[in-house]
Amino acid sequence: MPELPEIEVVKRSLFKMINKVKIVDIKIMNSNLRYKIPNNFSKNLINEPILRISRRSKYLIFYLKKKVLLIHLGMSGKLFLLRIRDNKVFKTSFYYETNITKRHNHVYFKLSNGFLLIYNDVRRFGFFKLYNNNAINKIPFLKKLGLEPFSKLFDTKYFKKFVLNKKKNIKNLLMDQTFVSGLGNIYVNEALFISKINPLRKCCDLSKTEMKNLICNIKKILKSSISKGGSSIKDFQSTAGQKGNFQQFFRVYGRENKNCSRISCKYKIKKIRISNRSSFFCPNCQI
DNA sequence: AGGCATGTTACAGG
DNA sequence: ACCTGTAACATGCC
Numbered sequence: 001m002p003e004l005p006e007i008e009v010v011k012r013s014l015f016k017m018i019n020k021v022k023i024v025d026i027k028i029m030n031s032n033l034r035y036k037i038p039n040n041f042s043k044n045l046i047n048e049p050i051l052r053i054s055r056r057s058k059y060l061i062f063y064l065k066k067k068v069l070l071i072h073l074g075m076s077g078k079l080f081l082l083r084i085r086d087n088k089v090f091k092t093s094f095y096y097e098t099n100i101t102k103r104h105n106h107v108y109f110k111l112s113n114g115f116l117l118i119y120n121d122v123r124r125f126g127f128f129k130l131y132n133n134n135a136i137n138k139i140p141f142l143k144k145l146g147l148e149p150f151s152k153l154f155d156t157k158y159f160k161k162f163v164l165n166k167k168k169n170i171k172n173l174l175m176d177q178t179f180v181s182g183l184g185n186i187y188v189n190e191a192l193f194i195s196k197i198n199p200l201r202k203c204c205d206l207s208k209t210e211m212k213n214l215i216c217n218i219k220k221i222l223k224s225s226i227s228k229g230g231s232s233i234k235d236f237q238s239t240a241g242q243k244g245n246f247q248q249f250f251r252v253y254g255r256e257n258k259n260c261s262r263i264s265c266k267y268k269i270k271k272i273r274i275s276n277r278s279s280f281f282c283p284n285c286q287i
Numbered sequence: 288a289g290g291c292a293t294g295t296t297a298c299a300g301g
Numbered sequence: 302a303c304c305t306g307t308a309a310c311a312t313g314c315c
Contacts, residue, residue: 003293034295034310058294075294076312104312123311125294168304177295184293253293275305278291 002058002073004149004182005225010079011055017081017090018111022049025110033106034074034127044130045069057145057181068133070141074125082116090115145181149218154180159211163204170206171199171274183218185277186253191218193252198286199279225249252280260285
């Protein structure tokens with residue numbers, strides 16, 4: 001589920017609820033996530049107030065008094081809040097899926113404000129890592145990341161320099177987190193569609209205008225998605241018990257054999273595989 | 288039953 | 302060094 005916009009939305013909704021709150025207890029139901037949660041995990045976190053929550057790429061970072069907690073949600077990780085008093089679930093807005101099941105609740109953080117922060121992850125590709133907060137600049141996961149898409153430095157100059165003598169296609173370039181960090185398969189497909197660029201084009205062959213347009217569209221799409229509460233999901237339910245509104249904002253992702261969403265175009269969306277990931281594009285609009 | 292799924296990493300081979 | 306493809310991780314859905 002989570003690409004940059006979804007993580008950003010989670011960050012914002014969590015921050016509102018748990019800023020300055022202390023972790024009073026932790027219950028680990030299953031420590032076998034992508035990396036095993038170590039035995040001293042709870043001991044290092046209990047009684048620590050959460051001072052700040054930030055996001056870098058698809059990572060969430062909890063700044064505690066002495067420690068830094070790095071969280072990645074993998075493909076299916078979810079964080080949500082449960083008010084203990086009445087068992088009311090507070091979504092981290094964008095995704096309270098209808099099919100959350102208790103057996104995939106792997107970690108419970110009991111908070112000093114009467115909430116439980118619950119980590120649920122069907123596939124267990126997500127992870128938690130704990131660091132001393134003086135070592136934050138040495139976190140390997142973060143060190144190798146490229147620019148944030150919203151960075152002012154993410155411009156045509158940077159683009160040109162990065163792709164010089166590179167032979168990979170533009171789809172794979174955008175998926176490359178050392179180039180720009182936070183895009184995933186869905187938003188890459190969308191950005192290329194909006195920018196009318198064929199995913200197989202060699203990245204160094206893009207004109208300056210195309211680069212500029214693509215960069216601009218990436219920023220736009222991500223911002224628009226954040227403002228909608230994150231959209232890389234299939235279904236969600238807005239309030240407990242109600243059936244989910246089905247929202248699809250995608251112009252091209254998942255639309256194989258459907259009409260191109262540009263009204264003037266009569267072609268059908270094609271699906272191909274690029275580096276083992278599905279890619280959708282319009283053979284007419286995306287050149 | 289088999290293929291596919293929003294992410295990342297490791298490895299083999301060109 | 303760069304690039305691509307494949308597999309792995311675990312589970313559910315069609």
